[in-house]
Amino acid sequence: MLFEIVIGFAVALLVYLALIGINVLPVIIMIGCAYMMYSVMYRSSMIKSPQKVITSTQGITFDQIGGQEVAKKELLEALDFIKNFDEAKKMGIRPLKGILLTGAPGTGKTLMAKAATSYIDSVFVSASGSEFIEMYAGVGAQRIRQLFDTARTMARKASKKHGVIFIDEIEVIAGVRGRHSSHLEYDQTLNQLLVEMDGISSSDDVNILVIAATNRPDIIDSALLRPGRFDRIVKVDLPDKEGRLEILKLHTKNKPLADDVDLEQIAKETFGFSGAHLENLCNEAAIFAMRENKNKICQKNFLEAIDKVIMGEKLNRKPSDEERKRIAIHEAGHALVSEHFNPNSVSTITITSRGQALGYVRQIPEDDIYLYTKQYLQSQIAIALAGAVAEEILLGDSSTGASNDFEQATNLARKMIFSGMSVLNVVDKDSLPSEKLHEVISDILSEQKSAVKKLLEEKRDTLVLVVDYLMENERIDGDKLRELLYKSRAA
Incomplete structure (x- = not known):
């Protein structure tokens, strides 16, 4: 209420001064500049790290991820160096600093990051690449620093030796430097990420592992891809027929299936489906069965669900x-x-x-x-x-x-x-x-x-x-x- 009274009084005063012939333009300019400076300072003080902290991912394991045996094997080998750190240290092996997961959307990259966290018993801090970019210079770099500080702090509070930082859509902040000539915020953010990953040393009481996901590895700056930052690049491909069958079995465990359901046939008919597509397929099949007041899901429901996932819902329009x-x-x-x-x-x-x-x-x-x-x-x-x-x-x-x-x-x-x-x-x-x-x-x-x-x-x-x-x-x-x-x- 007081703020509105002050604003009203100031406006009335300016109008009065203008009416009696006094030039109020310099005063207005000064007030505008002061307000802009206040806004920038207030905005900077309110900057918060975009991370979501999860101290436990219990229940999410690699057994829950189907159709990615090659990717899981490669990722597990890398994680074993962290899990068995003392043995690895005897062999002169340093802990890995980063693992980059590449592949099409919906193939399970985020799920693999959470499973990795459970496997090495660590805290899990996640963020999206788009959350670091603002119109104010330096915000992204500050948020990167806060992200790493939060991971270390949370690991210490949870009495854990390891922390995992997961950055989804990392291509947003990790693109080749120099592309945004009119906006250096992107380059500053990437530079800070490079510094933070270089700053991870084996002598720290908390080992930080950065896991990032992208479906555009071709545009990522080479400085980030070099060994010592992202030590492993794991490709998470679309599942093959055997992989699709494994995923279907996982997603139908909690669903009542009729005797005529042939998951092998469904796996055969879903070439090109990702894990997310297959999960949606099973869900849509259950919805079709419920619409028909059935207590079990039939093969017909799965086949109709395939059509819906590929083409969309039936339309009411009727051609001549x-x-x-x-x-x-x-x-x-x-x-x-x-x-x-x-x-x-x-x-x-x-x-x-x-x-x-x-x-x-x-x-x-x-x-x-x-x-x-x-x-x-x-x-x-x-x-x-x-x-x-x-x-x-x-x-x-x-x-x-x-x-x-x-x-x-x-x-x-x-x-x-x-x-x-x-x-x-x-x-x-x-x-x-x-x-x-x-x-x-x-x-x-x-x-x-x-x-x-x-x-x-x-x-x-x-x-x-x-x-x-x-x-x-x-x-x-x-x-x-x-x-x-x-x-x-x-x-």
Whole structure:
């Protein structure tokens, strides 16, 4: 109340002085400068470290992390040097200062950091890289100092020999220096982090281990990546089929599963899923079962959950009958060509709208593939073009629904060219003229389109049969599709 009275009196005084002819502009400028200085000083005094302190991560162990055996093995080996510090010291081994976890989002980097804390019996202090950056110079550097001081203080209070600092999204503050020429706050923050990590010595009563996570290791400053700061760089990859199965088993332990649930089949159909995706998949399957008033989760619920995780929720919009038929023809074309090149590869065909897709075909890779042959890439281009070709055969023209398919086919053709699988043989990506690149891409796509058109013309009756079934049922699973194909061949 007093503050408002003083402000009101000061404003009234300035107005009065202005009315009697006194120049009040210098006074206003002085008051403004004084207020700005006060704001900066007050802001600096209120700076707090952004860390979240966890004195115990009991219950979080490496046994709870599935599908990352290689990463866990490498991380555990590094942690053993800290856990068995006295033995390591006899061999002249210094404690590790930093471990950088790299990998796609949702692969379990944060969970691995917490498990590491439990493994070496230490306090756990976490922060995000974005929490260190402010508009005021020096704030980030001060927060870095506070972060390390807090870790040491909390470890001493908890009577622990080790402290773990976990920094998520470290690329925010650890990017190559000099990128932000107009704002040196980033560089100052990184410089302080470099100093703090260099300041960790084996003679300290508390050994501090910095664990950081990023999915952009390519932009991190080399000074931070050198041995002596981040001694180990552990790649946390997307899980393979066996890893996905292990993760699914972990996330379904507390869920009632029906007898028809086949986790191996689900693991096979979830190529490219991270651990976070798989956890969400299990949760969505349980939600679907609850919606149907079931007391157990069925295989059908898991398959529908896969569709939702990939494509999103079903939409209420209903295309016209003419559009539904075009969508059915398009998806049937993809499915038939997929089955031709990769038998038993189709898991589901649907013309139900989800997310941005009016319909889609979900394929099952026989095995996780990491290297692609020329034949495989050509078959994938053919599958991508098959939807538009099917529309042309049965309806006379294609639609805008094939635009994403064309983009995918073009990217696959580029991959062929830059992998030396085209008529150009081995080429330099930077020196290849754009006109020549366009010409070769067009040739590859035209060749595959002609092959697909010939194939679908031969299977025209089967295509119509599948389209009619889709129009009536809106969905076909892989086994039903292959049953229709078998009947068509028998006829």
